[in-house]
Amino acid sequence: xxxxxxxxxxxxxxxxxxxxxxxxxxxxxxxxxxxxxxxxxxxxxxxxxxxxxxxxxxxxxxxxxxxxxxxxxxxxxxxxxxxxxxxxxxxxxxxxxxxxxxxxxxxxxxxxxxxxxxxxxxxxxxxxxxxxxxxxxxxxxxxxxxxxxxxxxxxxxxxxxxxxxxxxxxxxxxxxxxxxxxxxxxxxxxxxxxxxxxxxxxxxxxxxxxxxxxxxxxxxxxxxxxxxxxxxxxxxxxxxxxxxxxxxxxxxxxxxxxxxxxxxxxxxxxxxxxxxxxxxxxxxxxxxxxxxxxxxxxxxxxxxxxxxxxxxxxxxxxxxxxxxxxxxxxxxxxxxxxxxxxxxxxxxxxxxxxxxxxxxxxxxxxxxxxxxxxxxxxxxxxxxxxxxxxxxxxxxxxxxxxxxxxxxxxxxxxxxxxxxxxxxxxxxxxxxxxxxxxxxxxxxxxxxxxxxxxxxxxxxxxxxxxxxxxxxxxxxxxxxxxxxxxxxxxxxxxxxxxxxxxxxxxxxxxxxxxxxxxxxxxxxxxxxxxxxxxxxxxxxxxxxxxxxxxxxxxxxxxxxxxxxxxxxxxxxxxxxxxxxxxxxxxxxxxxxxxxxxx
Amino acid sequence: xxxxxxxxxxxxxxxxxxxxxxxxxxxxxxxxxxxxxxxxxxxxxxxxxxxxxxxxxxxxxxxxxxxxxxxxxxxxxxxxxxxxxxxxxxxxxxxxxxxxxxxxxxxxxxxxxxxxxxxxxxxxxxxxxxxxxxxxxxxxxxxxxxxxxxxxxxxxxxxxxxxxxxxxxxxxxxx
Numbered sequence: 001x002x003x004x005x006x007x008x009x010x011x012x013x014x015x016x017x018x019x020x021x022x023x024x025x026x027x028x029x030x031x032x033x034x035x036x037x038x039x040x041x042x043x044x045x046x047x048x049x050x051x052x053x054x055x056x057x058x059x060x061x062x063x064x065x066x067x068x069x070x071x072x073x074x075x076x077x078x079x080x081x082x083x084x085x086x087x088x089x090x091x092x093x094x095x096x097x098x099x100x101x102x103x104x105x106x107x108x109x110x111x112x113x114x115x116x117x118x119x120x121x122x123x124x125x126x127x128x129x130x131x132x133x134x135x136x137x138x139x140x141x142x143x144x145x146x147x148x149x150x151x152x153x154x155x156x157x158x159x160x161x162x163x164x165x166x167x168x169x170x171x172x173x174x175x176x177x178x179x180x181x182x183x184x185x186x187x188x189x190x191x192x193x194x195x196x197x198x199x200x201x202x203x204x205x206x207x208x209x210x211x212x213x214x215x216x217x218x219x220x221x222x223x224x225x226x227x228x229x230x231x232x233x234x235x236x237x238x239x240x241x242x243x244x245x246x247x248x249x250x251x252x253x254x255x256x257x258x259x260x261x262x263x264x265x266x267x268x269x270x271x272x273x274x275x276x277x278x279x280x281x282x283x284x285x286x287x288x289x290x291x292x293x294x295x296x297x298x299x300x301x302x303x304x305x306x307x308x309x310x311x312x313x314x315x316x317x318x319x320x321x322x323x324x325x326x327x328x329x330x331x332x333x334x335x336x337x338x339x340x341x342x343x344x345x346x347x348x349x350x351x352x353x354x355x356x357x358x359x360x361x362x363x364x365x366x367x368x369x370x371x372x373x374x375x376x377x378x379x380x381x382x383x384x385x386x387x388x389x390x391x392x393x394x395x396x397x398x399x400x401x402x403x404x405x406x407x408x409x410x411x412x413x414x415x416x417x418x419x420x421x422x423x424x425x426x427x428x429x430x431x432x433x434x435x436x437x438x439x440x441x442x443x444x445x446x447x448x449x450x451x452x453x454x455x456x457x458x459x460x461x462x463x464x465x466x467x468x469x470x471x472x473x474x475x476x477x478x479x480x481x482x483x484x485x486x487x488x489x490x491x492x493x494x495x496x497x498x499x500x501x502x503x504x505x506x507x508x509x510x511x512x513x514x515x516x517x518x519x520x521x522x523x524x525x526x527x528x529x530x531x532x533x534x535x536x537x538x539x540x541x542x543x544x545x546x547x548x549x550x551x552x553x554x555x556x557x558x559x560x561x562x563x564x565x566x567x568x569x570x571x572x573x574x575x576x577x578x579x580x581x582x583x584x585x586x587x588x589x590x591x592x593x594x595x596x597x598x
Numbered sequence: 599x600x601x602x603x604x605x606x607x608x609x610x611x612x613x614x615x616x617x618x619x620x621x622x623x624x625x626x627x628x629x630x631x632x633x634x635x636x637x638x639x640x641x642x643x644x645x646x647x648x649x650x651x652x653x654x655x656x657x658x659x660x661x662x663x664x665x666x667x668x669x670x671x672x673x674x675x676x677x678x679x680x681x682x683x684x685x686x687x688x689x690x691x692x693x694x695x696x697x698x699x700x701x702x703x704x705x706x707x708x709x710x711x712x713x714x715x716x717x718x719x720x721x722x723x724x725x726x727x728x729x730x731x732x733x734x735x736x737x738x739x740x741x742x743x744x745x746x747x748x749x750x751x752x753x754x755x756x757x758x759x760x761x762x763x764x765x766x767x768x769x770x771x772x773x
Binding site: 131132135136139140143145160192194195318319320323324327 | 616621628659663669672675769
């Protein structure tokens, strides 16, 4: 503690170097954990970390993984995730994670080292134009040019990351700024007041919405990740509003958990691999209330055929999202929590309207059971991936433990969204907007660090998980009891599915050649490996995995050619779902004629 | 349902800081918006604010998106759609070099005079004309100069401001 004890000769304040000032500000911002990887340009910061014990550092094995871990930390706690990486390759490796966080509105502060100010622009060793590269990859970024600007810049970075629509913010820190003395300036007044939504939801817009709610015959709430970002209170208000009105609720991939999946009022996820009832209700509703969702193309399908006959209300904290894809009738700008509260207040004690005709129609769509599958229970039978996830869900629930699920990207991700149920928000960690393969394993690291006693499962595919498999080292170092549940079909399954359906079954480069032996791989990283090759072995593997108190890789060998259904082909409308080889869409009433019944 | 493409003149008050212009230009290129012209200069040294004027085009939905996306940028203090706000004055400055002799030279000078273009550099074989006006006026001048020895053109892109007493400024509370 030598440096901290010294005094500045002129001011009498503690003489701190920039790195120490940085850590003081992180501490002041409530940061407990930083995910990072050291390197030349951040050595002063690592030296300052070494000399303190308030902020914990988790050493990852690749900078991309640091960002995904911080994303999951943020998503599962509601706090800002913090990343610390070096200049040049450290920063460029982080870019995928930053864009992932930008697309999914995850609050992050990414601290990058930079070459000393004097060397910037000279093609110095490990120099990259980090602020230039990450300008479109972040909500905002900064290059700290003077010691005096350091403390306030870092404070503002946190404010930008967590305020409004959350997102990743990068602060580039030249080495001379962190090595040299810097003042720990007092917090200054925010210069970001103009970004705060003033005065709550627009009263007239709330009144028009509630009027539409009272007269609607076929209403639907379409909820998104904004409800999760707004905090648990928003989920609670959504539940109350749904109870009071009796309206059905569908959710985007990012919004799962805001409304309890097992609830009869929940129609499941909508969109490309959404449920029949969710997509048909979206197509057929006469009032669509979007809450913290952004009409992604995976949700809308063909835009000009999206929910063609509905009065549309869009609530979002980011005004640029309203009317971006779909023209709406009512704009509700602001935090969705405030909007939900205002809707509840305006609805007041209005009795729930009679929606029995609408619910009967929904019941008939539900009876199609678009997520249905048949598992041959002969012990030697091949495991169907949907069955593996259903059993994982059921057996995880039996443990009674708080459960967090991360996923990689592809078929397994969609099956997880379809078959794993979430009763609470912040438990579902997936890469929605960017669709980043390799997200799930580092995300599981971040979630387990945030929730050491929780059950954390990475539902993975064998191809995706190999993209950040080096994080088994992080898991071993910190003894994180993460469960990696690999649905191993030996294919990049979603690529294979599109090749089968759209490219004449020409499986170009989608076969997972030369896979490792995942059981031996687990052992090489001091984890426990297990394998289920047939349905008779599945429950036992899941049971042993859940009972084991350390990290596990469960290699679940599943049917190679299974496709994920229902599926709305790109550019098709919601009532043009493919239900799979066994089901006739016309017979299920998924036609315009069927819609006339509504 | 083809929508008409309209022109739009958008003024942006933005903090005069490193990278601010790159954020605006990157927004346009990244999201595929048009930039017909763009001008930028410091207009308020005390508060360190620059004014950017962008001439752009798109459907009304795209123009709305451009404005909404600009407002999300952290250094942006205010965004104004001059065409939507009411009548405005848009002016561009051009420097036009004409290299010619004899008949063409006198004809060029005569046309320049009628456009109120001022020769700011003269040699025995060349003129540089300075001309301000609407982009359409400058286009017309350049077309007339083309057969008369037009050699080089430098244009600023338009600077624009609303007519009348109403003022486009930043909210004082938020500076």
